[in-house]
Amino acid sequence: MKKTVFVLLGLIVLTACKTKEKESHHHDNEHHLTHSHKSYKSDVDAHKLIYPSKAPDRIIVSLTEDAKHSFAVNWRTSQQIETAFVEVAEETHGPDFLLDEKKKQFTAKTELITVENTRDKEPSVNAAYHSAIINNLKPGTDYVYRVGDGSKNRDTWSEWFQISTPSTNENESFSFIYFGDAQNDVKSMWSRVIRKSYKMMPEVDFMLHAGDLINHSESDREWGEWFYAGSFIHATVPSIMTPGNHEYDKSVHRTKLSALWRPQFTLPENGPLDELKETCYALDYQNMKVISIDAQSFNNSKHSREAQTKWLDSVLVNNTKKWVTITMHYPIFSTAKGRDNQALRENLKPLIDKYNVDLVLQGHDHTYARGYASNEGLGRTIVQDAGTVYAVSVSGPKMYESQNQDWMVKRGEYVQLFQIITVENDRIEYNSYTTKGEVYDSFSLMKNKNGKKTLTNNKSEVQMRLKKDFVKK
Template identity: 80%
Template sequence: MNKTISTLLGLLICVACTQKSEETHTHNEDDHHHSHYSSMANIPAHKLIFPSKAPDRIIVSLTEDPNHSFSVNWRTSQEIDTAYVQIAEETHGPDFLLDKDLQQIIAATELIQVENTRDEEPLVNAAYHSAIIKQLKAGTTYVYRVGDGGKNDDTWSEWFQIKTPSTNQNEPFSFIYFGDAQNDVKSMWSRVIRKSYKMMPEVDFMLHAGDLINHSESDREWGEWFYAGSFIHATVPSIMTPGNHEYDKSVDRKKLSSLWRPQFTLPENGPLEELKETCYALDYQNMKLISIDAQSFSNSERSRQAQTKWLDSVLSKNTKKWITLTMHFPIFSTAKGRDNKELRESLKPLIDKYNVDLVLQGHDHTYARGYASNEGLGKTIVQDAGAVYAVSVSGPKMYESQKQDWMVKRGEYVQLFQIITVENSTIHYNSYTTKGEVYDSFSLIKDENGNKKLINNKSEVTMRLKKDYVKEK
């Protein structure tokens, strides 16, 4: 295709997208063409809340085909109603800018208006942009940036690097698992995600087990979450499952945050239209990764039946050696008053039937890890342990737990992140404190016939309980 035809096609696409945007969204003409935030400079968190022409809240996510694609989302003011991604293979210097294969891809744009009256936050008008970059080479490092397509670098992001995974299914990979960030995200969770990245800068992706923030419609809190991860969000792909706090409390947790789908681009292969990008499955190397929308599951019988039937279908067709499920509400909770009986009765039979390996959860604001067959035996080496269940918390909001038979290790009043490395026959799981010391560790070994052996490894930090740090008045 010659440059003239290519340019004409690009212009037609831009016009079509702009017309679609105008048809879909209505907004005040002044809001679109002029910044109305200059008078808001006296708001302490205005840099977290309000967008500008320069891209912010940039985040990359895994797709159903991580070897050959990734998705990217970002935000600007509504002055930018057409946006682009530029991408090329990484080079030793700036010569990628001269590469004839440098691509410019138009993004989908959605104009969003949010006013969080619950927390007395101001009205925010923003443009949310998203694109799925496809037809990439596996095992290749790319550079990309996002912006308005103009020549002014001020309205483009910096260039980020991102590497696609290898097609070698047995090549080791690592990911970081976070429980609830939720509260004081800028001040207290930032050090957790940054410490995890410092310890594993070559990490392949991050997994967030729900309750990323506290109030679903709070633009300031979402701003804190993106601020805390900063460039890490733009270079390390994420997947996330929603928690109860990603659902709007004002309507009894029945409505997903209005910013969830504009901010993230996740697989849309769930069983119901309303479960797109919250309940989904994807393959990463030799692992099947599945997100269950636990809040929706508890909201309605329709969702419960649909997700259970869908999970059965996905697992029955699985060809990957390892299976990891993530959901917000735990199958086995850390406190008896927080039991999720319907979730357990629906999903545990499938977890057992299909020999699921890891179930990674949040919600309880404590730590616990174990397996259903543990029965308090405390063995170092366990044959046929079944699925390993973990509940973790990465933010500063802390509850208390109760010792239960399924637990091998538990903890309270400790912020944690988990680095999980998957090899051909072994999963290495290490839970770290914010000081980078091992709180819990195990290795899960699987032979060619699917038989599993679990080895509990030594920890560097003894069990922490909240009562030892916070005395009752």
């Protein structure tokens, strides 16, 4: 009898425990699903690209006006992180940089921002954007840094990234990669371009983006794709970028800069107008002056046009660097009829000629072309007294057609490209590569002590590509 009672009691207790366990498990699942839905919006297909968490994402470093002694870093988290930090140390051969006396901590500026892209029917996204300028660094030195919330929770810190400051020897060789429009299908099709460029030049010093990084200025998903495509490269290789027309909101006639441009990039603020901070600017990198013109703003108003023209004159007249590169989105010389930028050319080309600017790197036309204002050197291998070299390039998959024009030396369509440009004392080596890593266009530019330049056209590995040869109408 006692045995029977004990067995019955045991069954009752066991059943109760299982019921409680089931209820508890159901409750945990319900809580987990609710939390997941609220925090990560897992019902949105691209939630990993769009929504932030406590862990840092979209980490990117940028060049500052004083690149020898500083760099800028930006990243994003959920709005649960209201205070954020950067830790930095000189790189060591082992983990000894983690010792407290070797690390420095910088407090970031934090902005809480809500973006809702109704044009593409994207959901509202709340995020905290963090930025900091890390200064008082040594030139020609390797550093490591990480970003996070300052807690001991390793999950709310990024990994440690490596970054190097430029040398004090201005004539020491450095390289940068120039990209035309990424713009469309960025995760799918542009990712291989930036990754191939990095694979070919892992010691690259910075990357230059000539506008139209994405297609719709307020699309958080597209910005997410752009950061996804570059991944850790953005966090280890400094970038600079000039805005294109697609960084301006089409719904307000391309007069409103993307709400995410300034929160997610930290660029120089030395332009001529407050509205042009971080879009029109100048900086030095060793023996090169690099200048960004905000071409969309230039076209938008007479006020901006006059201000940028006067400012460019002042920058160039006071320049002490051996080489000058200007980047802007709209080309001075376009690759197709009907895409002419007359106001840009009439205002800026006289200054480009007056100060013998070396390179003008542009985008917008979704084709490739490289040449100079006159066609006197067309067909020659060596061009004496070479003037300014103009380039228009495209790195994304959106492709247009072009027409032969006098200024062109090399032309191409239906080809995704990136350009590796190496500067060493009195020489520039320019190589335009396809996504397969083969040379599409190449030249060498030598400058003597008097500023006279000799351009040598080098052999290409890929013949001229035209869209009509691939896409039949």
